[in-house]
Amino acid sequence: MNSFYTRQHRRLYIRPVFRVKFMNPCVFYFSRTGNTQTFAEAIAEELQIPIYDMTTVDPTIVNEYDIVLLGTPVNGFHPAPETLDFISHLPQNPGKPIILFCSYGLWIGRTFSKLASEVKKKGFQPILRVKKKMQRGRQWTPQDFADPIDEIRRVLAN
Numbered sequence: 001m002n003s004f005y006t007r008q009h010r011r012l013y014i015r016p017v018f019r020v021k022f023m024n025p026c027v028f029y030f031s032r033t034g035n036t037q038t039f040a041e042a043i044a045e046e047l048q049i050p051i052y053d054m055t056t057v058d059p060t061i062v063n064e065y066d067i068v069l070l071g072t073p074v075n076g077f078h079p080a081p082e083t084l085d086f087i088s089h090l091p092q093n094p095g096k097p098i099i100l101f102c103s104y105g106l107w108i109g110r111t112f113s114k115l116a117s118e119v120k121k122k123g124f125q126p127i128l129r130v131k132k133k134m135q136r137g138r139q140w141t142p143q144d145f146a147d148p149i150d151e152i153r154r155v156l157a158n
Helices: 035-047 059-064 081-088 111-121 142-157
Strands: 002-006 011-015 025-029 051-053 067-075 097-104 125-133
Touching (some): 025 035, 035 097, 035 142, 067 081, 067 111, 081 111, 097 111, 125 142
Parallel strands (some): 025 067, 067 097
Antiparallel strands (some): 002 011
8 A cells, every 4th residue: 555644734645556356266165064165155156156175176276266265164273184285285376365264163263363374375365254153954045154255245346
């Protein structure tokens, strides 16, 4: 952001230098019980973007997209080890925006701070974190994910 100071008004004005619209996003997820998969599928379906299970895809495919949405279940108040393994195999992507999301049952703990730390090592820039408390065995509807999806939509539109 650029800023300038006018002596006449004695105020600091901050103005954005640029805004980027992300035209080519995709979703990567890992799911152990199916909850994170349901969350990821709701995001992908609502936003009409590609979705990949990170256990079956080559991590270099992230190079084909402008922005990445990465989802994990919470495992002992941390990201699932499978998600951290996937991140460790990602190619360097300096400055590429990434949206982090998780599903959890009790508490997210250090999930987002650990994810952010690991993706930053690969050059990604976390721009949003969204979470959804979920219960095993419940039937979820698209409306259950409306709030987190709206947050994602707002970020992608700016």
